[in-house]
Amino acid sequence: MKSDLLDSIMFTVGLLAVLRSKSHNGATIGVMVTASHNPEADNGVKLVEPLGEMLDQAWEEYAITLANCETHQQLQAALDDIIKKCKINMDAPANIVVARDTRPSGEALVASLKDGVKALNGKITDYGLQTTPQLHYVTRCINTANTPNAYGEPTTDGYHKKLADAFKKIVSGKPRLSPLLVDCANGIGAVALKELCQHLGEDLAVTSSNTDINGKGVLNFECGADYVKIGQKAPRGTSLSPNQRACSLDGDADRIMVIVSNLAGVFRLLDGDKIATLAAGFIMSKIKEANVTHADKSPLRVGLVQTAYANGSSTDYVKNKLQVPTVFTPTGVKHLHHEAAHFDVGVYFEANGHGTVLFSDAAVTAFKNAEGKNEAEKKAIETLRALSDLINQTVGDALSDMLMVEAILVCTQQSFKQWDSAYTDLPSRQEKVKVASRAAFVPIKADTELVEPKGLQEKINAQVAKFKKGRCFVRPSGTEDVVRVYAEAETKEETETLTYAVCGIVFDSFGGVGERPSKFKKVDAAGNII
Numbered sequence: 191m192k193s194d195l196l197d198s199i200m201f202t203v204g205l206l207a208v209l210r211s212k213s214h215n216g217a218t219i220g221v222m223v224t225a226s227h228n229p230e231a232d233n234g235v236k237l238v239e240p241l242g243e244m245l246d247q248a249w250e251e252y253a254i255t256l257a258n259c260e261t262h263q264q265l266q267a268a269l270d271d272i273i274k275k276c277k278i279n280m281d282a283p284a285n286i287v288v289a290r291d292t293r294p295s296g297e298a299l300v301a302s303l304k305d306g307v308k309a310l311n312g313k314i315t316d317y318g319l320q321t322t323p324q325l326h327y328v329t330r331c332i333n334t335a336n337t338p339n340a341y342g343e344p345t346t347d348g349y350h351k352k353l354a355d356a357f358k359k360i361v362s363g364k365p366r367l368s369p370l371l372v373d374c375a376n377g378i379g380a381v382a383l384k385e386l387c388q389h390l391g392e393d394l395a396v397t398s399s400n401t402d403i404n405g406k407g408v409l410n411f412e413c414g415a416d417y418v419k420i421g422q423k424a425p426r427g428t429s430l431s432p433n434q435r436a437c438s439l440d441g442d443a444d445r446i447m448v449i450v451s452n453l454a455g456v457f458r459l460l461d462g463d464k465i466a467t468l469a470a471g472f473i474m475s476k477i478k479e480a481n482v483t484h485a486d487k488s489p490l491r492v493g494l495v496q497t498a499y500a501n502g503s504s505t506d507y508v509k510n511k512l513q514v515p516t517v518f519t520p521t522g523v524k525h526l527h528h529e530a531a532h533f534d535v536g537v538y539f540e541a542n543g544h545g546t547v548l549f550s551d552a553a554v555t556a557f558k559n560a561e562g563k564n565e566a567e568k569k570a571i572e573t574l575r576a577l578s579d580l581i582n583q584t585v586g587d588a589l590s591d592m593l594m595v596e597a598i599l600v601c602t603q604q605s606f607k608q609w610d611s612a613y614t615d616l617p618s619r620q621e622k623v624k625v626a627s628r629a630a631f632v633p634i635k636a637d638t639e640l641v642e643p644k645g646l647q648e649k650i651n652a653q654v655a656k657f658k659k660g661r662c663f664v665r666p667s668g669t670e671d672v673v674r675v676y677a678e679a680e681t682k683e684e685t686e687t688l689t690y691a692v693c694g695i696v697f698d699s700f701g702g703v704g705e706r707p708s709k710f711k712k713v714d715a716a717g718n719i720i
């Protein structure tokens with residue numbers, strides 16, 4: 191094995207991708223390289239299944255096993271184990287496509303990946319610089335080519351054309367909005383946006399900021415969706431005039447797309463929850479207008495998938511006003527994606543802005559077969575067909591989500607203010623607590639409760655009971671060595687008190703390590719905040 195850790199991990203990812211492809215009889219597997227040596231950046235390499243979805247859970251575990259091998263012998267034994275368990279025919283062909291975002295480490299990591307693929311005689315095609323969702327799109331296109339479910343042309347141009355054509359169909363004949371300002375986080379989204387705009391022409395006026403893809407240390411620096419969401423402030427270099435529509439992409443333009451606005455001088459952020467409710471409401475209304483059902487006249491099932499981090503007000507709004515069934519899953523988009531696939535129209539977004547809308551084959555067939563009795567029905571059917579092309583069916587996609595939001599706002603001629611006023615978020619706060627072992631925290635019920643460590647959940651419940659509209663949960667992070675504490679309550683002050691009381695309990699009685707942050711509250715044995 192190579193000595194450098196990241197290189198050797200990429201090498202084993204190459205081996206794994208080959209095995210995954212062989213296990214699908216040579217179907218193409220995608221590998222997206224976004225890894226970086228910068229610990230602040232979004233480290234990761236993402237494997238893409240043949241239909242463009244995220245890697246299967248069992249295979250993720252195989253990936254971890256391979257990455258943890260320290261010797262050649264261990265690696266060989268782990269590979270043999272996977273081959274045996276999955277009954278992989280090693281004579282089958284293997285096809286891999288790879289792409290990378292603009293992070294400087296990308297090129298070297300792709301080279302190591304190629305070595306791994308070639309070591310097992312796989313074939314690899316390099317798509318160069320792409321956004322993560324573009325690579326997901328390409329993978330699905332390749333594997334569905336010449337089938338009735340062909341997803342599109344497997345090229346960057348094909349991607350842009352598909353999105354732009356669908357967008358044009360939806361907004362056709364409607365007055366356009368003022369220009370949209372897009373913060374590209376100095377990442378690959380800047381390149382993709384430019385290309386997309388060439389296809390959109392006059393149908394969407396865009397100005398962009400933070401487009402320096404070659405600058406050192408500028409990726410996501412004081413810009414990008416994470417920065418905007420966490421800091422609740424505008425990205426650098428992006429001056430928002432009153433009522434200016436703007437959005438922030440993240441570094442690889444997949445997992446976050448957050449809309450920012452300056453509503454009458456007040457900074458407002460419309461996050462994944464707001465995008466999800468906008469999309470669900472719009473699609474529901476179009477299905478009704480189109481009068482479209484399954485062939486047996488049964489209604490299309492629309493559903494929304496959220497995580498515990500969704501603001502409680504958004505959940506109330508969806509249940510009581512939109513009357514759309516809501517399902518909760520543990521944190522992590524792959525859980526949401528799988529759950530959304532159970533509906534005919536499954537809308538899923540994490541509050542942080544990663545998400546999409548999935549249309550079942552049955553829904554797409556219903557749209558295709560619907561004829562419409564009058565002009566209004568026909569137009570709504572056209573819109574639904576175009577939406578299923580516009581919205582990336584493989585994974586959350588910042589550019590596709592951006593166009594979806596724009597299309598809905600154009601169609602409904604809705605202002606940001608109207609959209610924002612559908613419901614008011616409850617004040618919320620999220621904090622991290624460093625603990626000796628996050629594995630000691632075992633969540634259940636879609637992350638909303640803990641069964642371990644014993645006694646903690648009762649203490650959390652006792653604090654929550656003190657606050658009107660109080661809600662709080664603690665869960666181990668899957669990506670950082672911390673546990674996260676999330677709380678909501680009726681006022682900002684109450685939310686902070688609840689958050690820091692629970693942080694204090696976790697830190698003081700359940701294994702806190704390092705310096706104790708002074709904002710954490712002290713709570714006595716009877717649950718009183720001291």
Ligand SMILES: CC(=O)N[C@H]1[C@@H](OP(=O)(O)O)O[C@H](CO)[C@@H](O)[C@@H]1O
Nearest residue numbers: 499521522523540542667668669670
């Ligand atoms: C509270 C939060 O935002 N958690 C994020 C974060 O997961 P954690 O397991 O909380 O570390 O990273 C995930 C992967 O990017 C993302 O899907 C998720 O939403």
